[in-house]
Amino acid sequence: MATDKKSYSTGAFWFVAPAMIVLLVVGIIPLLFALWTSFQQFILPKVHLKGAFLGIWPIFDAPFVWLSNYRDLLFDESFRNALGRSFLFLIINLPIQVVLGLTIALLLHRPGHEWLKNVTRVALVIPMATTFAVVGLIGRLLFNGDFGINNYFWNLAFGHKMEWLADPNLAFISISIMDCWQWTPFCALVLYSSLTMVPVEIEEAAKLETDKWWHVLRKVQLPFLLPGLTAILILRTADILKMFDVVFIMTRGGPGAATELISIYIQRIGFRSFEQGTASAEAIILLVITIILSRIYIRFIYREI
Amino acid sequence: MKSESPISNAKIEVLRYRPKLHIWHFVVLLAIIAFCVFPFYWMVVTSLKNQQDILSPIPKFLFSPTLENYQRAVTKFDVALSLENSLIVALTTTALSLLLGTPAAYAIARFEFKGKRDLWFWFITNRMLSPIVLALPFFILARNLKLLDTQIVLILIYLTFNIPIVVWICADQFRNIPKELDEAATLEGYNSFAIFWKIGLPLVAPGIAVSAIFSFIFSWNELLYALVLTRKYAQTAPVVATSFMSGYDLPWGQIMATGTMIALPVIIFSIIVSRQFVRGLTMGAIK
Numbered sequence: 001m002a003t004d005k006k007s008y009s010t011g012a013f014w015f016v017a018p019a020m021i022v023l024l025v026v027g028i029i030p031l032l033f034a035l036w037t038s039f040q041q042f043i044l045p046k047v048h049l050k051g052a053f054l055g056i057w058p059i060f061d062a063p064f065v066w067l068s069n070y071r072d073l074l075f076d077e078s079f080r081n082a083l084g085r086s087f088l089f090l091i092i093n094l095p096i097q098v099v100l101g102l103t104i105a106l107l108l109h110r111p112g113h114e115w116l117k118n119v120t121r122v123a124l125v126i127p128m129a130t131t132f133a134v135v136g137l138i139g140r141l142l143f144n145g146d147f148g149i150n151n152y153f154w155n156l157a158f159g160h161k162m163e164w165l166a167d168p169n170l171a172f173i174s175i176s177i178m179d180c181w182q183w184t185p186f187c188a189l190v191l192y193s194s195l196t197m198v199p200v201e202i203e204e205a206a207k208l209e210t211d212k213w214w215h216v217l218r219k220v221q222l223p224f225l226l227p228g229l230t231a232i233l234i235l236r237t238a239d240i241l242k243m244f245d246v247v248f249i250m251t252r253g254g255p256g257a258a259t260e261l262i263s264i265y266i267q268r269i270g271f272r273s274f275e276q277g278t279a280s281a282e283a284i285i286l287l288v289i290t291i292i293l294s295r296i297y298i299r300f301i302y303r304e305i
Numbered sequence: 306m307k308s309e310s311p312i313s314n315a316k317i318e319v320l321r322y323r324p325k326l327h328i329w330h331f332v333v334l335l336a337i338i339a340f341c342v343f344p345f346y347w348m349v350v351t352s353l354k355n356q357q358d359i360l361s362p363i364p365k366f367l368f369s370p371t372l373e374n375y376q377r378a379v380t381k382f383d384v385a386l387s388l389e390n391s392l393i394v395a396l397t398t399t400a401l402s403l404l405l406g407t408p409a410a411y412a413i414a415r416f417e418f419k420g421k422r423d424l425w426f427w428f429i430t431n432r433m434l435s436p437i438v439l440a441l442p443f444f445i446l447a448r449n450l451k452l453l454d455t456q457i458v459l460i461l462i463y464l465t466f467n468i469p470i471v472v473w474i475c476a477d478q479f480r481n482i483p484k485e486l487d488e489a490a491t492l493e494g495y496n497s498f499a500i501f502w503k504i505g506l507p508l509v510a511p512g513i514a515v516s517a518i519f520s521f522i523f524s525w526n527e528l529l530y531a532l533v534l535t536r537k538y539a540q541t542a543p544v545v546a547t548s549f550m551s552g553y554d555l556p557w558g559q560i561m562a563t564g565t566m567i568a569l570p571v572i573i574f575s576i577i578v579s580r581q582f583v584r585g586l587t588m589g590a591i592k
């Protein structure tokens with residue numbers, strides 16, 4: 001077999017080369033450029049083009065400051081706050097989504113009402129498939145202070161209305177609720193597919209032993225759920241570091257900086273304050289965090305390829 | 306006791322396996338469906354109301370529907386142009402990713418070669434990478450190449466996440482083709498490209514279709530790159546969605562009509578491939 005594969009390997013180059021070259025040009029070169037920019041004091045309106053290296057790599061008259069952008073970030077409270085806010089968002093939302101998702105998964109796994117369960121599985125796809133920007137628009141509609149339907153029900157229950165998107169804490173809660181709406185179904189479907197992998201005989205035997213569902217869950221189903229839970233943990237962490245669209249449309253990071261998650265923050269520094277040097281340094285730090293996450297992901301999920 | 310006879314034993318067996326139906330199970334499932342569907346439903350309903358009905362402090366569930374918002378949105382907000390841009394960009398980038406991605410997927414599934422692990426790792430990293438990391442340098446590079454606000458720049462940058470998703474899904478499919486087929490074809494005198502083209506591709510057609518749909522959905526939904534790299538002429542639909550949210554007296558009906566036009570095609574697509582949908586989102590980690 002080994003010799004077989006070797007004889008093919010020259011052919012492999014021609015299959016992979018086109019994709020590799022394109023990814024190199026559109027993926028790797030920009031990353032290198034970001035790294036280069038992160039060593040400069042690069043304020044977009046103030047720099048001028050001096051020329052271009054090889055026609056594509058622009059050279060600007062921005063002062064080269066080595067690592068000082070990175071050093072400044074060490075003491076930059078707003079950057080740390082934005083990262084912290086992203087992790088806070090994760091710590092608050094992930095457990096809610098996993099618990100609700102597991103509940104839904106168990107309900108889908110429970111025998112009975114097959115037709116309705118099929119409908120539920122299709123319905124679960126809808127939030128995930130909704131264009132993120134549109135989820136933001138829906139959030140603006142539901143949480144509107146004057147005519148939003150959430151406020152209507154809140155008023156029925158508690159006798160007063162709330163300014164959901166104008167109050168810092170409530171805005172944070174509002175974007176969390178929209179995130180839970182969109183991604184609880186994801187947890188539910190991942191965990192449901194894990195549950196279906198438990199061998200039927202083992203589960204039946206366990207159910208004869210005990211009639212407590214949480215015993216079955218803990219002793220029989222949990223080992224099968226672990227890979228799915230790990231995948232959810234890592235992917236949701238990555239997604240929340242990426243999270244931009246919903247928050248940008250619902251709150252633009254406001255009020256103040258209450259909902260300014262890390263991607264929103266870097267976007268503001270780079271494209272609203274035009275401090276591309278600082279923003280690039282922040283992006284590179286985010287990239288490093290992402291690479292570490294991917295490593296962990298490979299380690300736990302793809303032990304082999 | 307007659308229960309000793311095999312027939313009644315079988316009956317008991319059947320009875321035991323018929324699950325007990327609980328009303329609470331039914332109700333909770335309905336509640337889950339309502340939870341998933343309601344926000345989307347409310348957007349669609351709002352898009353069919355006139356401004357008065359929308360602004361009513363008591364939500365109106367019964368009203369006389371109108372398509373006026375759709376007519377106005379299409380003519381007023383460059384929505385038609387942006388939908389056209391979205392469609393062109395998503396279709397082109399999907400076609401290119403299939404063209405570039407399927408051979409790479411085949412090589413990863415079939416051959417051993419140097420750097421295969423690194424290639425795989427780069428793909429996974431792409432799934433996790435925040436677009437802002439690439440958007441910053443891409444903006445400066447595109448500005449100097451005079452590519453800002455063109456469809457080309459979006460098509461190019463969307464390849465960074467579409468090629469990986471195509472490779473991911475298709476490699477999985479190619480692995481399922483028995484190696485014996487390749488060997489038989491080699492004996493017939495096919496070279497490795499002919500094997501890929503004439504035997505591999507037709508066999509993984511369903512996988513290609515799924516990866517095409519995914520690639521399309523991801524491109525259609527993308528906001529950050531499009532927001533940063535376009536101004537006016539190449540704006541995609543999600544970018545237009547961001548432009549509504551300033552000022553007083555928002556035309557909510559038209560905004561929701563636009564939202565519906567953006568989201569509905571993707572939702573229909575996703576429901577069609579709902580079985581593969583989660584696998585695609587986890588990049589195949591969950592079978």
